[in-house]
Amino acid sequence: MTVKLVVGLDGTETGDRALAFAKDLASKIDASELIAIYVIEWSPFTFQTADENAKRHLRREEEIDLATSRIVEPAVAALRSAGFNARGIVRHGDVAETLDKLTVENGGSQIIVGRASADGFTKRMFGSSTQNLVMHASVPVTVVG
Amino acid sequence: MKTTSVFGLTTALAAAAASPLAAQDAVGIDEKVNQVFADLTGPFVSLIFAPFPGTSFPWIVMWLVIAATVFTLYFGFVQFRFFKHAIQLVKGDYSDPNDAGEVSHFQALATALSGTVGLGNIAGVAVAVGIGGPGATFWMILAGLLGMASKFTECTLGVKYRNEYDDGTVSGGPMYYISKGFSELGLPGGKILAVVFSVFCILGALGGGNMFQANQAHAQISGIVGDYPGWITGIIFAAVVFAVIVGGIKSIANVTEKVVPFMGILYVGAALVILIVNYDQIGWAFGQIFAGAFTGLGVAGGMVGALIQGFKRAAFSNEAGVGSAAIAHSAVRTKEPITEGFVSLLEPLIDTVVICTMTALVIVISQQMIINPETGNYMLNEAGTAIATVDGNSGVALTSAAFASGISWFPYVLAIAVVLFAFSTMISWSYYGLKAWTYLFGESKTSELVFKVIFCIFIVIGAAASLGPVIDFSDAAIFAMAVVNIFCLYFLMKLVKTELSSYAARLDSGEIKKFTH
Numbered sequence: 001m002t003v004k005l006v007v008g009l010d011g012t013e014t015g016d017r018a019l020a021f022a023k024d025l026a027s028k029i030d031a032s033e034l035i036a037i038y039v040i041e042w043s044p045f046t047f048q049t050a051d052e053n054a055k056r057h058l059r060r061e062e063e064i065d066l067a068t069s070r071i072v073e074p075a076v077a078a079l080r081s082a083g084f085n086a087r088g089i090v091r092h093g094d095v096a097e098t099l100d101k102l103t104v105e106n107g108g109s110q111i112i113v114g115r116a117s118a119d120g121f122t123k124r125m126f127g128s129s130t131q132n133l134v135m136h137a138s139v140p141v142t143v144v145g
Numbered sequence: 146m147k148t149t150s151v152f153g154l155t156t157a158l159a160a161a162a163a164s165p166l167a168a169q170d171a172v173g174i175d176e177k178v179n180q181v182f183a184d185l186t187g188p189f190v191s192l193i194f195a196p197f198p199g200t201s202f203p204w205i206v207m208w209l210v211i212a213a214t215v216f217t218l219y220f221g222f223v224q225f226r227f228f229k230h231a232i233q234l235v236k237g238d239y240s241d242p243n244d245a246g247e248v249s250h251f252q253a254l255a256t257a258l259s260g261t262v263g264l265g266n267i268a269g270v271a272v273a274v275g276i277g278g279p280g281a282t283f284w285m286i287l288a289g290l291l292g293m294a295s296k297f298t299e300c301t302l303g304v305k306y307r308n309e310y311d312d313g314t315v316s317g318g319p320m321y322y323i324s325k326g327f328s329e330l331g332l333p334g335g336k337i338l339a340v341v342f343s344v345f346c347i348l349g350a351l352g353g354g355n356m357f358q359a360n361q362a363h364a365q366i367s368g369i370v371g372d373y374p375g376w377i378t379g380i381i382f383a384a385v386v387f388a389v390i391v392g393g394i395k396s397i398a399n400v401t402e403k404v405v406p407f408m409g410i411l412y413v414g415a416a417l418v419i420l421i422v423n424y425d426q427i428g429w430a431f432g433q434i435f436a437g438a439f440t441g442l443g444v445a446g447g448m449v450g451a452l453i454q455g456f457k458r459a460a461f462s463n464e465a466g467v468g469s470a471a472i473a474h475s476a477v478r479t480k481e482p483i484t485e486g487f488v489s490l491l492e493p494l495i496d497t498v499v500i501c502t503m504t505a506l507v508i509v510i511s512q513q514m515i516i517n518p519e520t521g522n523y524m525l526n527e528a529g530t531a532i533a534t535v536d537g538n539s540g541v542a543l544t545s546a547a548f549a550s551g552i553s554w555f556p557y558v559l560a561i562a563v564v565l566f567a568f569s570t571m572i573s574w575s576y577y578g579l580k581a582w583t584y585l586f587g588e589s590k591t592s593e594l595v596f597k598v599i600f601c602i603f604i605v606i607g608a609a610a611s612l613g614p615v616i617d618f619s620d621a622a623i624f625a626m627a628v629v630n631i632f633c634l635y636f637l638m639k640l641v642k643t644e645l646s647s648y649a650a651r652l653d654s655g656e657i658k659k660f661t662h
Contacts, residue, residue, distance in 0.1 A: 040246065047255050047259070047406055048248070050476065050572075050576035051390070051576050053252060053473075055313075056476065058312055058313030060247055061313055092246030
């Protein structure tokens, strides 16, 4: 059976470290698949102007294109060229919640993420996405420092 | 909508004109402009706000209330049958996770609400209760509940017939559903009616959605910091609005869009606190509302007076049938246009049934309106036109005094709220006006810029001058939108019925399912 490992990317160095750890782990498993996921932070309960709403679909497409071409595709390409079975997903939503949901949907057995990259104030007020993920995830989570 | 009574405004202007100060200004440019506009637009304004013969009941209010009643009956009390479903849609229970990142039902609702919640809920209710007594609240609630069906009808059509462009942007509203819907039904005149609607929409946006707001914002600010020239407020507002709608400075819009809901919540929260503290009087207040609804409790015009004021304020506050909400709601991303109709019916509920009722309860409980201890009826002021109040307050000042009786510092918060509400209304109406403008003149960047610059110029004019006839005309233009819109909705409502039947059947059969979140 193929073991599916989910890697949460965030476009920073910590995400790269999570990716490196996942590669290391996958290389020790006979049949594995690496799923690289980038979640664009978004909430359906924010307030926008009518003009922003009218252009939202366009912006969404731009955001997905950007995240795919800059972050996910290079990561997946690098994994494949290193001989790994890999694919990528880009989705809008709450980072921790969406990462967990996509993992469950895709049959992932573990999530690997980098440690928090939120700044001090935000982290103290709301907790980081990593903290939220660790507390609410449906599968084991590995946090790479 | 954030307007106070045009009738009240006209009365105030007439009073001002009679003062020695106004006499000195009579030769001023403002006065000349007023006169020219009054002569040109007077007949139109009189026509729109004309009362039924022998009554003081404006026919336009009856036009809106009859439409709301017809839609309520035609769609089998859709506002009650699908209320729970509307809440589920706003919560996102039926939103496809693959569409995450698109405009949600909640966002479309919040955007539309930011254009309607405001001065109408604060000043308008005080006018209604001040003239029509507590009983006006009962009729206001009834009109709000009926208005939910009007919103449902227009917003469903707004999404169904919007234009979706190749670049992913959308444009929608009555002008689109009138022209496309009429053509689909093989009816003539759709394009002409759409053009007439657009013209009224542009005029309404520049007037009620702009000049009146700037004017009221200046009145609030000068009320706190002291009198100073209105053009200063106008220039500042115009610069900020320009930065948002032309410069695309999102940070200002973002701050406003976050602060305005917060102010709305603060307002409702303050009202709740006052009601909780005076919980023992809530039963009495509702007693006054019900008794006043059918007896008038001594107000001018009795029961009919209460009914007129309640209906008028509700119609002016929630804009149901005007068509503006259809423009705001049309941006939502959904495969089922009718879902946005369900969501939009919450708008009059929040605006009129909840927020307006809160204001009315606070005013009644604060006992700012004087009751004759012998008869138990309200006492009228010297002129016999409104209920006598403790400090002679009316309009927003009455609301302010009522809140101050419970929370002494609240008038300052209220003043800030009024200014912010005025700003958010301007941003909303700049968009409504723009959509009507681009419908007439095309969606080019130049065409858009021309309208935006005109819009900003009108802010300065609105804040600087007391152009009563201009504002009266602009308010009349907003309600003229309702004349065209509702006329067309009567023809188009069968299209909504088809959508409703199909959706309801699929919902019942389980074909339309909740997504597990």
